[in-house]
Structure formats: structure tokens, C-alpha cells
Amino acid sequence: MQLTKHIEQGSIIFFTQSPDAISISENKHYRWLAFNDVIQSVMLRRKPYQLTLPHQTAMMLPLLFFRPDNVVELGLGGGNIGRFLTNLNAKISFSSVECNQIVIDCFHRYFNPEKSPLFITNSRSEIWLKEQKSLQIDWLICDIYQDQLINFKQIIDHLELLTAIISPTTCLSINLPDSTDEEVNLCLTVLQQLLTDHHITYFHIPNYLNIIIQIVPNHWNIFRSLKRNINSYLPNRTFLHWRKYWPKGIKLLKNK
Numbered sequence: 001m002q003l004t005k006h007i008e009q010g011s012i013i014f015f016t017q018s019p020d021a022i023s024i025s026e027n028k029h030y031r032w033l034a035f036n037d038v039i040q041s042v043m044l045r046r047k048p049y050q051l052t053l054p055h056q057t058a059m060m061l062p063l064l065f066f067r068p069d070n071v072v073e074l075g076l077g078g079g080n081i082g083r084f085l086t087n088l089n090a091k092i093s094f095s096s097v098e099c100n101q102i103v104i105d106c107f108h109r110y111f112n113p114e115k116s117p118l119f120i121t122n123s124r125s126e127i128w129l130k131e132q133k134s135l136q137i138d139w140l141i142c143d144i145y146q147d148q149l150i151n152f153k154q155i156i157d158h159l160e161l162l163t164a165i166i167s168p169t170t171c172l173s174i175n176l177p178d179s180t181d182e183e184v185n186l187c188l189t190v191l192q193q194l195l196t197d198h199h200i201t202y203f204h205i206p207n208y209l210n211i212i213i214q215i216v217p218n219h220w221n222i223f224r225s226l227k228r229n230i231n232s233y234l235p236n237r238t239f240l241h242w243r244k245y246w247p248k249g250i251k252l253l254k255n256k
Contacts (some may be wrong), residue, residue, distance in 0.1 A: 003253050004010045007051070009027050010026055010027040020100070020145070021036045021037070028045075029044065029045060030044060031078075032078070033077060033078040033103075045113075048083050049087035055212055056080055058214075060081070061245060063242075065216065065225045065232070066171070067231060068138035069091060069093060071140075075097075075145060077239070079096070082118045087114075093119075093247060096121060107120070129164075135165040139170070142172070161223055168197035169219075172198070172215040176212075178212065179211060188202065188213070195215055199217075199251065200213065200251070201219075201251045202250055203245075
């Protein structure tokens with residue numbers, strides 16, 4: 001049965017009328033988190049570590065090319081990325097920055113059945129980023145819920161904070177959910193101007209409103225790494241399946 005059919009047959013197990021109207025629903029197979037009736041995360045109950053939504057696979061595509069030891073995620077949601085990475089390899093140190101304490105509490109209660117070792121900081125991402133003079137990590141993942149009140153200045157300010165703290169060797173992945181073409185083009189233009197030590201590739205997710213932007217270091221030998229599984233934590237079967245997705249991305253050409 002398709003995932004969309006599954007989530008039509010669930011019952012609500014948690015609800016709070018906060019500004020984001022957070023709800024958690026479940027059925028025999030899945031449990032999912034929604035903000036204002038928009039599904040953010042879906043967990044397969046018998047395999048909590050498994051990715052369930054297409055944009056999550058697109059977010060994880062840099063795993064084709066490197067073996068990260070330290071990963072920071074901005075925006076916890078239902079914890080899909082954290083569960084996946086900590087299950088993939090026990091060496092990965094994973095931290096999440098989440099502004100909503102209710103979301104953190106819901107994660108611990110409903111979305112971490114295997115007690116994945118995630119370190120969670122309760123803070124707004126922009127405040128946390130401003131507190132970091134530099135960020136010595138392998139991978140920064142930005143997957144923050146955006147309301148309709150966000151404006152262009154906020155987008156630019158956030159991108160400037162993100163790019164200011166990453167090093168030339170850090171990978172940056174950004175999920176833009178339900179963004180207009182104008183917003184996406186703005187983000188790509190700003191990133192291209194701010195990050196001269198990285199390649200930028202973005203992905204349209206079919207049948208979804210997500211745009212995934214992957215910013216990877218210039219020194220990565222992407223084409224060589226795609227040929228064989230030599231720099232990845234991914235099992236070979238997963239690697240061979242995922243590597244066909246990378247060429248579907250749209251690469252931004254560098255400004256002359």
C-alpha cells in the first residue's frame with residue numbers, strides 16, 4: 001500500500017494547539033508528525049531508522065562521497081535523519097538544534113523507540129548560529145519548518161549565517177519546503193555568491209514541494225566516487241541504488 005494511503009488511516013495520539021498546531025498520528029505501520037496539518041516526518045514503526053519520504057533520500061545523497069564523523073542538523077522534526085545516520089554507523093556524532101521544546105519532548109516520547117544517541121539543543125537556529133564563531137563539523141543539515149510569514153530578508157540573513165561558519169571542507173544540505181520559484185532562485189543566487197569553495201547542486205523532488213540544495217566542497221572527486229563505493233558508509237546495495245539520483249540534480253555553474 002502507498003504511504004499516502006497509509007496515513008489516511010491513522011488516529012491522533014497527540015495534539016497541541018500551539019502556534020504550529022502540532023499533531024502526532026499513527027496506524028499499525030507508521031507514526032507521523034504534522035505542523036498545521038502538513039506532514040513533516042513519517043516513521044516506519046518496525047524499522048524506525050528507515051527513510052520514508054523521497055526528499056530525505058535527496059538530503060542524504062552526500063553520503064555517496066564521504067564518511068562524516070560529526071553532523072549537525074538544524075530542525076529536529078520527527079528525527080528521521082538522526083535515526084538513519086546513527087543506525088548507519090555508530091561512529092557518527094549527531095546533534096540537532098530545535099527551537100520548539102514540544103517537538104523535542106515529542107521526539108523523546110514518540111519518535112526515538114531505539115534510543116538513538118542524539119544530542120539536542122533547544123534554541124532558535126539563528127541564535128545558535130550566531131553563537132558559533134566557527135563550526136568544525138563535516139556536515140551541516142538545514143531542515144527547518146518555515147511558516148508563510150517568512151520574508152526575503154529573513155531568508156538572506158539565515159543563509160549568511162549558515163555560510164559564515166562553515167569551512168571549505170564542510171558539506172551543507174538545505175531543504176526548501178514549499179518555496180516559490182522566486183525564493184528558490186534567491187537562495188541559489190545568494191549561496192553562489194557566498195560560497196566560492198563549494199559546488200552547488202539542487203534537486204526537484206517529483207510530486208513533492210521540496211527543493212533540496214546540496215553544497216559540497218570543491219575538492220571532492222564526485223565522479224570518481226560515483227563509480228565505486230570507496231568513500232561511503234552506505235551498504236553497497238544502497239550505494240548502487242542511490243548513485244543514479246545524483247546526475248538528476250541541476251548543477252549551478254560558477255560565476256565568471
